Amino acid sequence: MTEWDDAEKRVEKAHELYERGRWEEALHELQAAISINPFNGSWHFNLGLTYDAMDRHEEAIASFKLALEMEPEDVELLNALGYDCNRMGRFDEAIGYFKRIEAIDSSFEPCYCNRIVSHTEKGEFEKAEEMFFLAQQYRENCPQCYYNVGNTAFAQGQYDRALWCWHQVLEISPDHPQVHARIGDALWAKGQLAEAHEHFIEELRCTPGDLDVLLDLGELLVERNMPEAAAEKFRQVLELAPDECTANYHLGMLSMQGADVDDAKFALEQFRRVLKIDRTYSGAHLRIAQIYLQQNDRSEALFHGNCELAQQSNQENILVELGHLFMELDQLASAQTAFKRVVTTNPQNATARHELAVTLLTAGRLDEGIEQARIVLRIQPKFMLAMHNLAMAYLSKKDFTRARYWLREALDIAPEDPQLARFQTRLRLAAFIEGLRSLPRRLFFRK
Numbered sequence: 001m002t003e004w005d006d007a008e009k010r011v012e013k014a015h016e017l018y019e020r021g022r023w024e025e026a027l028h029e030l031q032a033a034i035s036i037n038p039f040n041g042s043w044h045f046n047l048g049l050t051y052d053a054m055d056r057h058e059e060a061i062a063s064f065k066l067a068l069e070m071e072p073e074d075v076e077l078l079n080a081l082g083y084d085c086n087r088m089g090r091f092d093e094a095i096g097y098f099k100r101i102e103a104i105d106s107s108f109e110p111c112y113c114n115r116i117v118s119h120t121e122k123g124e125f126e127k128a129e130e131m132f133f134l135a136q137q138y139r140e141n142c143p144q145c146y147y148n149v150g151n152t153a154f155a156q157g158q159y160d161r162a163l164w165c166w167h168q169v170l171e172i173s174p175d176h177p178q179v180h181a182r183i184g185d186a187l188w189a190k191g192q193l194a195e196a197h198e199h200f201i202e203e204l205r206c207t208p209g210d211l212d213v214l215l216d217l218g219e220l221l222v223e224r225n226m227p228e229a230a231a232e233k234f235r236q237v238l239e240l241a242p243d244e245c246t247a248n249y250h251l252g253m254l255s256m257q258g259a260d261v262d263d264a265k266f267a268l269e270q271f272r273r274v275l276k277i278d279r280t281y282s283g284a285h286l287r288i289a290q291i292y293l294q295q296n297d298r299s300e301a302l303f304h305g306n307c308e309l310a311q312q313s314n315q316e317n318i319l320v321e322l323g324h325l326f327m328e329l330d331q332l333a334s335a336q337t338a339f340k341r342v343v344t345t346n347p348q349n350a351t352a353r354h355e356l357a358v359t360l361l362t363a364g365r366l367d368e369g370i371e372q373a374r375i376v377l378r379i380q381p382k383f384m385l386a387m388h389n390l391a392m393a394y395l396s397k398k399d400f401t402r403a404r405y406w407l408r409e410a411l412d413i414a415p416e417d418p419q420l421a422r423f424q425t426r427l428r429l430a431a432f433i434e435g436l437r438s439l440p441r442r443l444f445f446r447k
Contacts, residue, residue, distance in 0.1 A: 015046070039070065143176050
């Protein structure tokens with residue numbers, strides 16, 4: 001037997017091993033064959049498919065590119081490259097491969113179907129829908145096209161349209177993967193939690209060990225105020241994947257809701273485990289800091305709060321809570337940093353901007369605080385606390401006219417509010433007192 005015959009035998013064996021799911025062994029056989037004959041494009045293609053089966057997509061792309069050098073007009077190969085580039089978030093590169101397919105064979109429907117994903121991820125929704133209609137010309141009932149364009153609708157907040165698309169998928173292909181989970185996502189977004197729950201359960205009947213679906217279902221159960229059922233799902237995730245730190249994080253969050261000392265100990269243990277697996281996990285240091293603050297251990301709370309701030313996370317809810325933590329710890333500069341990070345990425349977040357205004361006003365930076373509070377009211381004109389704080393800021397500046405104006409605006413919204421009534425009395429008295437000094441810092445309200 002010659003080396004060339006041995007290479008062919010190895011490729012045949014690799015095919016058998018691949019079909020039986022023994023990918024590592026198939027990979028070994030293909031690599032051995034390619035070492036004998038590195039100029040067979042189909043073998044590099046098969047090697048890429050094997051890497052894909054093992055979720056080693058970067059290596060798959062490298063193999064596909066080698067195959068492409070030998071077979072530059074192979075549409076299946078180009079499609080595999082585009083598909084994997086989508087997986088890796090390289091959407092412009094993916095679009096380039098799909099366009100090459102269109103130039104070679106404009107009737108090859110997957111080049112349009114998969115391009116829906118590329119354009120959706122880039123936020124080019126009209127282009128994504130154009131690809132859907134092009135694909136329909138060549139394959140009218142493609143379940144993957146309906147699935148992909150459903151994602152396009154969902155990304156735009158068009159949940160009913162997304163649901164229609166995904167129900168079309170079920171009519172064409174009842175066993176299509178992930179479609180029940182996507183329907184669950186859309187129903188959840190619409191506030192139909194019980195119906196969403198049913199679809200997540202249906203997805204798990206099809207794929208019992210899907211970690212993402214289990215995690216989503218656990219989070220949904222938390223929102224449905226079913227903590228025991230949620231905890232069971234998170235524990236199930238950890239049985240399947242002990243290093244899935246998101247499940248530990250959620251178990252810690254559930255324990256934080258308890259009032260027992262043991263609950264706090266368990267929560268700390270979960271968050272520490274999260275950080276042991278992934279020291280950059282967003283929110284873990286914050287939760288530890290919050291537990292220590294509840295226990296009046298301010299030094300540990302401050303240490304973990306600073307660790308969270310150093311993560312450079314842009315997760316808005318985490319940053320807002322972190323800002324609140326620093327305000328409780330009288331760390332106004334750090335609180336400002338957290339709130340500024342939110343408004344930098346999302347200038348329309350009225351809550352974070354209001355909290356930023358409060359930190360500035362409390363620090364005595366009245367003009368900056370007033371500016372931020374006015375922006376809050378441009379975003380959310382009926383934000384009563386912003387009006388209240390503006391009135392107090394102008395009183396601190398002895399500008400009684402503007403203070404009265406903003407107090408009246410606040411009273412129009414909440415005429416029975418006792419804080420506003422007390423402030424009204426204070427303002428009347430202050431107007432008659434000469435040389436009034438600024439009010440105490442604690443008068444600026446957060447909640």
